[in-house]
Amino acid sequence: MKKILIQLDSDKCASAFDRIVAEDAGADVVLSYGRVEPPDVRALIQGAVFTRGIPDLQNIAVWIGGSDIDKGAQLLAEVRRAFFGPFQISVMLDSNGCNTTASTAIAKLARQADLQGKSALVLGPGPVGVRAAVLLAGEGCRVRLASIPAGLLADRFDKDLAARTLASGRAAAGAFSKSASSATGGAIQVVDVAGDVEMEGLLDEAEILVCAGPAGLRVLPSDSWPARPGLKWLIDFNLVEPLGIEGIRPGDDFACHEGQYALGALAIGNPKMKVHKACIAGLFERNDLVLDTEGVYAVAKELLRS
Numbered sequence: 001m002k003k004i005l006i007q008l009d010s011d012k013c014a015s016a017f018d019r020i021v022a023e024d025a026g027a028d029v030v031l032s033y034g035r036v037e038p039p040d041v042r043a044l045i046q047g048a049v050f051t052r053g054i055p056d057l058q059n060i061a062v063w064i065g066g067s068d069i070d071k072g073a074q075l076l077a078e079v080r081r082a083f084f085g086p087f088q089i090s091v092m093l094d095s096n097g098c099n100t101t102a103s104t105a106i107a108k109l110a111r112q113a114d115l116q117g118k119s120a121l122v123l124g125p126g127p128v129g130v131r132a133a134v135l136l137a138g139e140g141c142r143v144r145l146a147s148i149p150a151g152l153l154a155d156r157f158d159k160d161l162a163a164r165t166l167a168s169g170r171a172a173a174g175a176f177s178k179s180a181s182s183a184t185g186g187a188i189q190v191v192d193v194a195g196d197v198e199m200e201g202l203l204d205e206a207e208i209l210v211c212a213g214p215a216g217l218r219v220l221p222s223d224s225w226p227a228r229p230g231l232k233w234l235i236d237f238n239l240v241e242p243l244g245i246e247g248i249r250p251g252d253d254f255a256c257h258e259g260q261y262a263l264g265a266l267a268i269g270n271p272k273m274k275v276h277k278a279c280i281a282g283l284f285e286r287n288d289l290v291l292d293t294e295g296v297y298a299v300a301k302e303l304l305r306s
Contacts (some may be wrong), residue, residue: 001059002028003284006048008036008075010066010095018065018094025250025280027061034063036066041078045089054086054287061283062091069095069127070168075294090289092285093295094281097272098127099296104272106135107300108263110256113233115138117185121206123219123244124148124170125190128237129212131293133169136208137176137186138294145169146191146202148213156214166192181294185223211244222247225260227283232260239265275300 005027007014009303014032016136021029033044047128048060064075066261072095094100109115120141122133133145150157175186179249193199203209203224209231213219215238225231225245233254238244247257253267291299 001050001056001268004029004048004060005280005283006044006060006062007032008041008044008062008064008066008079009034010036010068010071010075012154013067018063021276022063022280025277027280027282036075038071038074038078041075042082045079045082046087049083049087049089055288057087057089058284060089060287061280062089063280063283064091064093065095067096069098071095071238079304080290086305089287090283090291092152092283092291093293094276094279094291094296096127096274098131099160099293100272100276101237101268102128102131103293103297103300104275104304105237105263105268106132107212107275107297107304108254108268108271109233109235110139110301112261112305115206115208118142118207120144120208120210120241121146121202121203122210122212124212124214125165126212126214129210130165130169132210132212132235133188134176134181134293135297136173136210137188138181138297140184140186141157142186143188144191144202144206145173145188146193146199148217148219149195149199152219153214156217162304166190178180203228203231206231207236209245210235210237212237214238215240216242217244218242218246219244220246226258229259234260235263235264235268237265237268239269256269271304275303278303 012117016035072106076093120143169190236245251266252262252264254261
């Protein structure tokens with residue numbers, strides 16, 4: 001029986017990247033739908049579920065992608081609402097690759113250090129930054145999720161986008177505080193950074209630094225981090241020159257820089273692809289798996305442990 005993946009994408013054209021990786025990961029057929037809206041979901045899901053008997057439903061799964069993170073979350077909610085009784089199929093959410101990317105980086109960090117009680121600074125409350133903050137807090141870190149100052153962004157600063165990302169960060173922080181994961185003692189504080197002085201203060205207090213700014217934006221110069229002995233772990237998600245943290249190389253895999261350990265974008269990207277494929281393969285092992293941020297993180301931790 002063929003393994004069929006239903007690709008629901010919020011963008012006009014369903015991602016070719018996601019479709020190719022799905023087929024490489026073992027899906028026999030990928031049914032791709034672009035510009036999917038929440039009201040479209042029930043008919044698509046139930047139309048798929050009713051084609052097979054309950055024992056065979058593990059051979060159908062759903063992938064949710066696209067660049068709109070909020071829309072992706074809405075699509076996931078609608079997929080789950082379309083299920084009833086035993087009539088359900090496994091589903092994964094990875095809009096813009098945010099869950100697999102953040103999960104891979106934090107899972108790698110968790111192998112290197114005991115994160116309980118650590119102070120972490122995440123720069124950039126976009127999709128990857130928010131999820132990195134949530135995962136760090138779930139490991140027991142005291143996280144500050146900070147905006148990137150408007151002056152640093154210069155002509156790339158978008159007031160509306162900045163407001164939306166801060167709102168997203170605050171919503172995630174509030175949801176975390178009410179979740180079972182908060183029992184670790186971790187917490188998230190969202191900070192709207194006004195300028196360099198405030199940024200310097202945040203850096204002074206951080207043991208872990210995660211740079212999740214826009215591609216091609218230098219957030220921290222090379223002299224901003226070596227002089228801070230309390231700052232031990234640095235992660236930069238940016239692969240586009242100039243890199244987010246000057247002095248870190250994309251291939252750094254916790255390379256030691258005079259007592260500080262750096263993880264670059266290439267060292268995240270390669271295992272990220274393994275996590276991505278492992279998650280897709282896992283969708284076809286049962287019919288009730290939900291891989292959201294925490295679900296993807298569990299896969300990443302297990303995979304990177306070996």
